Amino acid sequence: MGLWDKLKKEFSSMVDEIKEDVSGLAKDVAREKAEDAAxxxxxxxxxxxxxxxQNKQQQEEADRKAREDGRVCSxxxxxxxxxxxxxxxCGGKIIVRLRVCSKCGxxxxxxxxxxxxxxxxxxxKIEE
Ligand SMILES: [Zn+2]
Ligand SMILES: [Zn+2]
Known part of the structure; x- marks a missing residue:
């Protein structure tokens, strides 16, 4: 084997090693990015x-208050x-007078x- 062939062989194996390193690094970076994104x-x-x-709790609290405030004698x-x-x-029955949406309630x-x-x-809306 001539010197040139030997060099070529060494060089190509170096290139392969570098390629492996780079692809390994790229995979690490990609994995890290994917983990961050997830x-x-x-x-x-x-x-x-x-x-x-929280919104649901606030809504429930507001509804509860509206029901309490809407309680009147019929x-x-x-x-x-x-x-x-x-x-x-007057002995009248207590009802709950509410204002509600006619579409979604x-x-x-x-x-x-x-x-x-x-x-x-x-x-x-009247609730009895
Ligand atoms: Zn009354
Ligand atoms: Zn509505």
Missing amino acids: QNVADKAKEAGEERK KCGRKAAAGEKFCPE KIATDGQKFCSDCGGEIVE
């Missing part, structure tokens, strides 16, 4: 989930106190004329 997505999903949970219209089933003034807050969720008209 972690990001997981974090975002968790955040969104927690925000949704006869004289007196605002009922907590726990009252019948009016202590969401309980409206004071002053709302249309639903903030779907644009439906707010109507009065």
